[in-house]
Amino acid sequence: MKSVELFAGAGGLAMGCEIAGFEHLAVVEWDKWACDTVRENQKRGYPLVEGWNLHEGDVRGFDWSSIPEGIELLAGGPPCQPFSIGGKHGAYDDRRDMFPATVEILRKLKPKAFIVENVKGLTRAAFANYYQYILLQLEFPELPRRASEEWHDHLSRLQTERTSGKRKGKGNTYNVVATLVNAADFGVPQKRERVFMVGFRDDLGVEWSFPEQTHSYDALLHSQWVTGEYWERHSLKMPPVPAKLQSRVSKLQNDFLPMEYAPWMTVRDAIADLPDPQTARSVTVSNHVFQGGARMYPGHTGSPYDLPAKTLKAGDHGVPGGENMLVKENGEVRYFTVRESARIQTFPDGFRFHGSWTETMRQLGNAVPVLLAQKVAASVAEKLAVAEILRLQKISKRVVRSA
Incomplete structure (x- = not known):
């Protein structure tokens, strides 16, 4: 199954997806030190990252036309500083907010599914409307913000579209599930609360829920x-x-x-x-x-x-x-x-x-635990595999009836 990784950092989410069976066509990260970590492991022949097509740079500068439409998975954790407890809480006023770029790439690639991870702070009451706005953009990537449109006006338009139900089932919207989880509940030796936003293209008919606590x-x-x-x-x-x-x-x-x-x-x-x-x-x-x-x-x-x-x-x-x-x-x-x-x-x-201790600790502090990433990605891969089997069965039945 083909995938693309955005904001990869040192590769925690990407490695979890790799273990779950996804093959990355592109792994994009702007930070030199994080890219150096991946490159050093590639030079050593470390198997999980050896075949990655690593691109050091801004996701907005990558040639997305080189990636075919309809890949199985788009995954990534947009920079969390606009929403983190320790940050300046700028959200939509923070130039580091990469959710708009994520939605733009989702619109271009039309993957069958996506996994987006971010900090618990995103779910705080202060960001309630913007959090809803993010989820609706992920649900309706084909309805971008207009040039002269404020984000709250775009939010109203997306809310109207959602209640109308006109676009559902046509393959240009996503069924999105957002879940706040504690990594410790999934076998990670760390009390790390993060929100996962997982979506499946609505023409696939996938019914999914977050993996059960273990x-x-x-x-x-x-x-x-x-x-x-x-x-x-x-x-x-x-x-x-x-x-x-x-x-x-x-x-x-x-x-x-x-x-x-x-x-x-x-x-x-x-x-x-x-x-x-x-x-x-x-x-x-x-x-x-x-x-x-x-x-x-x-x-x-x-x-x-x-x-x-x-x-x-x-x-x-x-x-x-x-x-x-x-x-x-x-x-x-x-x-x-x-x-x-x-x-x-x-x-x-x-x-x-x-890198130095400071740089490596920064990479680790920003990372998604590999084990948690693997469990989430494996549950997505399973649903995509079942959807593909059902699709092929339908084709086979049509061929038999027409014979």
């Missing part, structure tokens, strides 16, 4: 404080139950019910087998180098070992909340190494990051 916090607490399996697995003695968890753990102990989900994955699960970069005499693991300077102060705390990490962010020393730090068992803090951060983002160990 992991939970209660299952983690059960394995830690009821069965003790978590500590046994890590060859550790079970510590006392923290006071703030007593009532919740007691309820889990009294329920006597099997856990519906697997336990959330923790920082310890992700990095326990890596040597301590601060004390190891020599480190042979790529991108696993100690970075000094971490410190804790009010409002700037790191991630504990035995929970999923806080959301990794695109920064280093000045990241609010200390999300890029690990709280060691003695209470001290240190920065996550690049390799530890890559583990937390579920990048495979064979994939190496290029």
Whole structure:
């Protein structure tokens, strides 16, 4: 199945799509450092990225006529700064808003499906109307904004079109599902909330819902404080139950019910087998180098070992909340190494990051966890495969009847 990747960064979403069975005809990213990471892995022959047609530059400058119409998938995460909690919240007034460019490419390529990912901040009340506007543009890419039209006037026109239902079922609109998810609920060792906007061309007749949750916090607490399996697995003695968890753990102990989900994955699960970069005499693991300077102060705390990490962010020393730090068992803090951060983002160990610690942490903070991307893309690929089988069956029946 053919696909195109926009705003690829270091390739988290693109790699997840690749694992799910999509073949990228173009992978577009403007940032030199992120492109250097992909190029370095291509030179090494890393299989997931080796065949990518990487284009360093603005998506608006790419020759989209070189990509055939009707490919299976368009995927990408437009820059999140206009909507992120840490950004300036400019939304439609922010020149970095790449949703208009995304819709333009969707209109040109007419893919069978798309996956668009962005930050939770996009769903905030302050952006409610613009969020609806984005979703309606994705639903009706064939109705672009007019030259003299304000975005809210375009929104009204799209709302009218949607309620009329005139364009539905003709293959020029998309059935769009938007879902806010926590990556930890899907096996990623990180509490990372993101919104996924997934659409299927309406002539395909696809019925799709977001993949079901596979992991939970209660299952983690059960394995830690009821069965003790978590500590046994890590060859550790079970510590006392923290006071703030007593009532919740007691309820889990009294329920006597099997856990519906697997336990959330923790920082310890992700990095326990890596040597301590601060004390190891020599480190042979790529991108696993100690970075000094971490410190804790009010409002700037790191991630504990035995929970999923806080959301990794695109920064280093000045990241609010200390999300890029690990709280060691003695209470001290240190920065996550690049390799530890890559583990937390579920990048495979064979994939190496290029650039300084600051640059690589920025790449990782902007990335989609590979595992989450794979699960979403696999569910889309399955529906597209079924739709194609049904299409061929219909053709076969018509041929038989006409024979």
